[in-house]
Structure formats: C-alpha cells, structure tokens
Amino acid sequence: MRTVIFRSIAPYLTSLMMLFSIFVLLRGHNEPGGGFIGGLIAASALAIYGIACGVAPVRRAIYFHPMAISAFGLFLSASAGVLSVFAGVPYMTGLWVYPHVFGVELALSSVLVFDVGVYLVVVGAISSIALALEERDRD
Amino acid sequence: MSAVAPGATLLVLMLPFLAALAAPWLTRRLGHNAAWILALAPLAIFMHFLGFAGQVADGGVVTGGYAWVPSLNVSFSWLIDGLSLTFVLLISGIGALIMLYSGGYLKGHAQLGRFFSFMLMFMGAMLGVVISDSFLMLFVYWELTSITSFLLIGFDHSREASRRAAIQALVVTGGGGLALLAGLLVIWNITGVSQISMLLSYGDEVRASPFYLMALILVLGGAFSKSAQFPLHFWLPNAMEAPTPVSAYLHSATMVKAGVYLLMRLNPVLGDTVWWETILPLFGGTTLIVGTLLAIRQTDLKLMLAYTTVSSLGLLVMLTGFGSEHAIAAAVLYLVAHSLFKGALFMVAGLIDHETGSRDVTELGGLRKAMPITFIAAIAAAISMAGLPPFIGFLAKEEIYYALWHIDPWSLAFVAVAIIGNGLMFVIGFAVAIKPFFGPVVKTPKVAHEGPVLLWLGPLVLGITALGAALVSPVTHRFISSPMASAIAGETESVTISLIPHFGAPLMLSLVTIVFGIIAYRMVDRLRAGMAWLLTAIGWGPDRGFDQMISGLVGLSVWLTRLVQPGRLEIYMMVTFLMIAAALIGPMAWYGEWPSMPVWPADAQFHELVVFAIVPIGLLAVIFARDRLTAIVSLGIQGFAVALIFMLFGAPDLSFTQFMVETLAVVILALVMTRLKLTSADHRPTWEKAVDMAVALACGGGFMLYLLAVTQQPFNAELSDFFSAYSKIVAHGANVVNVIIVDFRGTDTLGEIAVVMVTGLAILSLIRIRTPRVTVADNDPDRNGGGR
Secondary structure, three states: OOOHHHHHHHHHHHHHHHHHHHHHHHHOOOOOOOHHHHHHHHHHHHHHHHHHHOHHHHHHHHOOOHHHHHHHHHHHHHHHHHHHHHOOOOOOOOOEEOOEEOOEEOOEEHHHHHHHHHHHHHHHHHHHHHHHHHOOOOO | OOOOOHHHHHHHHHHHHHHHHHHHHHHHHHHHHHHHHHOHHHHHHHHHHHOOHHHHHOOOOEEEEEEEEHHHOEEEEEEEOHHHHHHHHHHHHHHHHHHHHHHHHOOOOOOHHHHHHHHHHHHHHHHHHHHEOEHHHHHHHHHHHHHHHHHHHOOOOOOHHHHHHHHHHHHHHHHHHHHHHHHHHHHHHHHOOOEHHHHHHHHHHHHHOOOHHHHHHHHHHHHHHHOOOOOOOOHHHHHHHOOHHHHHHHHHHOOOHHHHHHHHHHHHHHOOOHHHHHHHHHHHHHHHHHHHHHHHHOOEHHHHHHHHHHHHHHHHHHHHHHOOHHHHHHHHHHHHHHHHHHHHHHHHHHHHHHHHOOOEHHHOOOOOOOOHHHHHHHHHHHHHHHOOOOOHHHHHHHHHHHHHOOOOHHHHHHHHHHHHHHHHHHHHHHHHHOOOOOOOOOOOOOOOOOOOHHHHHHHHHHHHHHHHHHHOHHHHHHHHHHHHHHHHHOOOOOOOOOOOOOOOHHHHHHHHHHHHHHHHHHOHHHHHHHHHHHHHHHOOOHHHHHHHHHHHHHHHHHHHHHHHOOOOHHHHHHHHHHHHHHHHHHHHHHHOOOOOOOOOOOOOOHHHHHHHHHHHHHHHHHHHOOOHHHHHHHHHHHHHHHHHHHHHOOOHHHHHHHHHHHHHHHHHHHHHHHHHOOOOOOOOOHHHHHHHHHHHHHHHHHHHHHHHHHHOOOOOOHHHHHHHHHHHHHHOOOOHHHHHHHHHOHHHHHHHHHHHHHHHHHHHHHHHOOOOOOOOOOOOOOOOOOOO
C-alpha cells in the first residue's frame, strides 16, 4: 500500500476528509449529516492516513489515545444531558442560546454538545480498532 | 399505649450493627477488654425491651414501623408480643453474656475485632427475625442470619473443615430461606396482607385455600432447614467447627430456634390442620430420637451437645405440632429452658477446652477441684437439662408429659419417643457435666485451672437464671410463659405449672425417664460402641449425600458449559445464524402468515434497474472470487449498491451512513484478514459449503419475507407525523433523523454510544491479547529499528 502516489496524496485527502467530517457534524441538525456520520468519515480519514503513512504518524497527529478520545466523547454526551439539571428541566432536555459573534447569530445548544460527544465516541472507538489492526507485528 | 417512641425502637434495632462497626476499632484500642464495652449494646437492647414486659404481660401488642418501599407496600415494621419479646430478651440477654465470654475465649486472637463485629451483626439480624412484622423484612433478616452464621462458622477460614461446614450451613439454611420466601409470598397471595400482625385474623382463609399445602410445605422447608430437622440436621453438628462462643450463641440458644420461632409464629395461621398435626410431630419426633442416638455416639463435648441441640429442636417442633394448650406451654417452657441450659453447657465445654486443652470426654476427669465455679455452672445446667427439680427444665418436662399423656396409640407412641429422648438427654447432660469433673484426675494437655471471670460469668448467670426462673415460677409465667403461649395459640392462655409436684401420670413418666436415664448412663460406653457399629454398618448419611450433591452439581455445570461453550467459532456462528433464521421463519410458518409476493412495478426507471442489478452482480463476485481479499472487496459492491438504493428512494442520511459503514467494514475486514494468517483461498469441502449456503439462504430469505410481511402491514404514521411536525418547533432542527437521534431519543443514543465505546475497548483488548508488547507497523517509516 505504500505507493508514492498514495503516500503523497494521503495527508491532503485526510485533511479534507477531517474538515468535511466536521462540516457534516455541524450541519447535521438541519441537513443530512450528524455526529455519527461525521465520526465515521473522520475514522476512515484516519484509517487512510494510517494505511498510507503508518500508524505512528497517526498516533502523533491525534496526540491522545483514540480510546481516551472516545471516553471523553461519552463523558461530553452524558454531561450535555446533565446541563439541563441546572436549568431545572428534565435530564437531556435541549437548551439553546443564541449569542452574536461578529454580528452573526450562532445557534448553540446542549444538543450540539451531545452530538460532538457522539462524533468523538465514534472516531475514537473505530479508529482505535483500525489502528490496532494496522499495527501488526511483521511476519 | 407505651411511652416508648418508635424512633427509640428503631435505634435499638440498629444498635448491634452500629456496635459491629465500632468493634474492630475498640478491639484495637482495648484488646479483649473491649468485650466489656461491646456487651453494653445487647444490655441496652435487653433493658429497652424489658420496658415492654408489663404491657405485653397484660395482653398488649406493640407494633410500630416506617414505610420502606411504599410502592411495593413493604414496610420496616415490628411486632412486640409475648413470643417476640421472649425471644428478644433471650437473644439480647444471652448475647451480652456471650460477648463477655468471647472476649475471654478468643483473648489475644489476631482477628478478635472481626469476630466481635460478626457476632454483633448476627445479633442484629436475629433480633430482626423475631421482631419483624413485615414478611419481606423477616426474609431479609432471616437470610442475614444465614450469612452471618456462614461468616462465623468459617471464622477459622484457614482450615478446610471450617470452610466446608460454613458453605454447607449457608447452602442448607440459605436454600431453606428461599423456600420460606416462596411460602410467605404464597400466603401473601392468599390473604393479600404482608404483615404478621394483620395475618393472624386470616387463619381460616389460609387453611381453606387450595394453596394451603403448598404454603405449608414451603414454610416448613425454611423452618426445618434452619432448625436442623432430620434429614436436614447434618449442617448443625458440622457447624461446631466455629469457635465455641458461636456454638453457644448461634447454634444452641438463638439462630437454630428461628425455625421454631417461625412455626410458633405461624401456628395460629397454618396450624390446627391434619397436615400440620401430622408432619410436625413426625419430623420432630424422628429428629428427637435420631439426634439423641447420634449424640450418644460422640465423645467430643461440643459434638455431644450439638446433637442434643438437634434433638431438642425436634422436641420443640413436635410440641408445636401438637398445638394443644399444654403442648404449647411445654414448648414455651422447654424453649426458654433449653436456651439457658444449652448455652451454659456449651460455654462450659468451651471453658474446659480452653483451660485443659481437650474436650474429649474420655480424656477428662477429676476437674472438680481445679475448676469449682465451672463445676457449679455445669451441674446447674445439667440438672436443668435432665429435667430435675428445682430448675426450669423440670417444669418444661412435666408440662411435656401433661401435653402428651393421652390414652390413644398416636399419643402413646410420642410419649415413648419423649421418654427415650429425654432419658438420653439426661445421659448426655450428665456425661458432659459430671464425667469431666468426677473420678480420678486425668492428665490433660494443659494444666487445668479455673478460667477468668469473662469465661465463667456467662454459664454461671445462665445456670442461676434457670434456677431462679423455676423458683419464682408465677413471675416467670406472668411475664414470659403466659404471654408467649398466648401469642403462639392466638388466644389467651395461662401457664400455671410450679415446682410443687402433682401426683399423677406426668410425675410417673418423669420417674420412668429418670430411671431409664440412670440405667442408660451406666451403660453409656456400650451404647456408644453399639451406635458406632450401627453407623459404620449404614455407611451413608445426609452429610455424605451433601458432598455427593455438590460434586454432582459441579459435574452438571461442567457438562453443560462444555455443551454450550465448545470454544469453536464455527459452531457459535452456525448456532447464531440458525437461531436467526428460525426466529424469522418459524412464526410465519407456524401461523401460516406468509406475505404475498410483491408485484413488479410498472414505472421502474432504467437507472433504478441498473442499481438493482449491481446487487446480485456484487454477490456473484463474492461467491466466485478466487481469494478471500477479492471476496471482501466484492462485498463492498453490494453494500454500495444498497446505499445507492437508499439514496434513490429518499433516505439521504441512511444512505450516507451506509456508504461510510460499508467502507469501514471492508477496510477493517481486510485488515483482520491480513492478521489471521489464513490461506488466501477458501478450501472447505463441498458438503460444508452446501450446509453453509443453506443456512445463508435461510437467513437471507427469512429477512426478505419478514420485511415483506412488515411492509404489507398498514403503516401507522402517528410517530413520523409527530416528529415531522415538532422537529422544527420543539428541537429547532430541520433534519428529523438527526433530531430524533440527538434530542427526542437522546438517552437511547447515549446508551448506544456507550455500547460503541465498550465494544471498541473489547475489540482492542482482543487484538492486543496475543500481540507481543512491542509492536511495529509493517509500513511505519519512522520505525526506530530496535523494536523487537
């Protein structure tokens, strides 16, 4: 798999896919997309990078252990539900704020935090499996 | 009404558990002298409940409690009447003495604090059993006594015999507890009440119910296992592996009487039927005879006492079963007498063991001079056990004969049983109390001398109590016997027997018993040899049966595990897929509800037909692929085609996800294949391929039929209408699918991503399990060479 073309193009491809995955994640509330699909795209991006350039650069690039990313995602999702406790509404009730940043109204919500958590869980879990499988001993 | 607040009673019921928490800490500070402080807990309980005595003696019943699980109608509530009060006073009174005795007996033991803790926990559990008004509370405490008894029997856990005895006791009494729970639930179902205090007025209803016998047998299962009735008696002698304070407290004075307590408690509800008056006397009588005969066989002081405990429990069950006024009075008196003298005798046995180093009756003699206080206590207890005046045991035995003496074969048979049993208990009582103290001085492993006050205080106080209770019998009867007998009978009764002998049949029977006892005592060695020969000749007993049952269970579970877990992946997969196929096709075949075949759409577009055609092409590519890698990649063709179909028919989210899942599935499968070191092509024999194909077709066909059947049902649009209508309004999102995932059904999703993460962890560890610690990626350009 370590052809020159593949290895040269893989970092660009991966960056584009990561960007796209975040785009898909964020637009998910109104258009096709969302945390789960975004996570799958990001996981395949990392898998491509791993196949092309080796596992070690991937691990360096994502800095944290993928399982830790996954666990953090789960924590984030669970805490997003807990936020509603402070607002005095039942667990997991969506909360919305509309701050104006540079003159643009942004719709931020606890639901978005939850979706980011889903994204991180999927990226972390799938890529930790894929990376572990790629990282085989030489035979 | 009582001036005692319910809060105080609740606190008192929790006191043993609080003391159990403090016990290890106190013991670290004070050593064995912590016993003096810890004994204050049972003493406080004793004093607290003594405050109810006047009220209960006047026929009062005190109930109280708190809601525990209101939604299930379960409460934490107590019932204080004559029966529970007597038990509570015995448990706490003897408990205080036992705490002191434990301090002396296990002085310097490294785990003394733990021992105190277990003892106090047991005490709390036992108090709970006898005072519970609610069924479930009774059951919880009942099992708690089994568990604490397990901990105490296995206290010396480095010895195998202790561990075995502990497990045996737990299995027998814990299993009986489950039967009891079932029995109580049946009664609950019949009457609709779960409070003992309310149950008492439902006796006729229970007895008339078709489920009466079921309830009776289940309750008896609990009571007989706890109170060591034949043939479940074997755990009790084995429980003598526990330190002697445990034997004295749990296995003679209190815990083993829980079964008798239960029978007495339920007598007004379950009693007074042919079944009750047949089963109880038969089992009780058999246990009485078997227990005494086995006791004769023993030479170890503790084991002799243990088997007589078995027979005493048999006697109590037998008397409870007769249910007549005198029988209940006899049971009450004997129960109190037994707790006093058996507790004392066990403590004496432990004291002799502690001070001489032996408790084999054949190796002891002439201790009278060396241990005078012990001797007095032992004689007092033995006289009570033998049923001689002026001790409470005499009152009990007279009352027994009053109760049994009727001129009919059934009663006469039980009179004979009682005479043999009492006579043999007379023998054992004196063998334990006289043999070690009289005769020539025998050299013992340790030089015999009187024990410390902590050790002799308990037996002495119990011996004096046994005497005092008989001397002031009107007081005993007013505060203890009569209220307790009334509670058992469910109607007012008064016990009147006193030490002044009445000439009549009971006195004659007493004399017969004594004569029989004296004769048997003179030939005790020959009886012992005879029993030993007999038991060797039989060769099998329930104790052995228990071991056989346990090893049988282990064998069964090994066989079953091997059957369902053969360890071959092929078999697991085959079973899984067969079950899926059966689950899909089975119901349709059973009810004959096959879906009708779809009609060919008239307006199929060309591009749609092309996409549909790709699917079988992809499948054919999988089947005819020359090697495994090609097959895996070809599988992706079919998956992408399906994703395209989703796209064409208006499910972009689904299609999107399907694309990604297919891609990753192919990548991961390919990676797995490279690790598995399989041959590149598939070399199964043809028959195996045929079988696999059949299963695959069954699964696939099953899914097809199932989906067809589902889509042919009228579509209920309620949910989808709701979600489309409210997605934008409530959750501010236009993508209904995503809104459902992250908002409407957010909690589901949270569970699912937790599963994703845990699955990832599991797979990660599966991959790592055989990989060497240092791993190197085969295409890692930054690899630093010296990795392996």
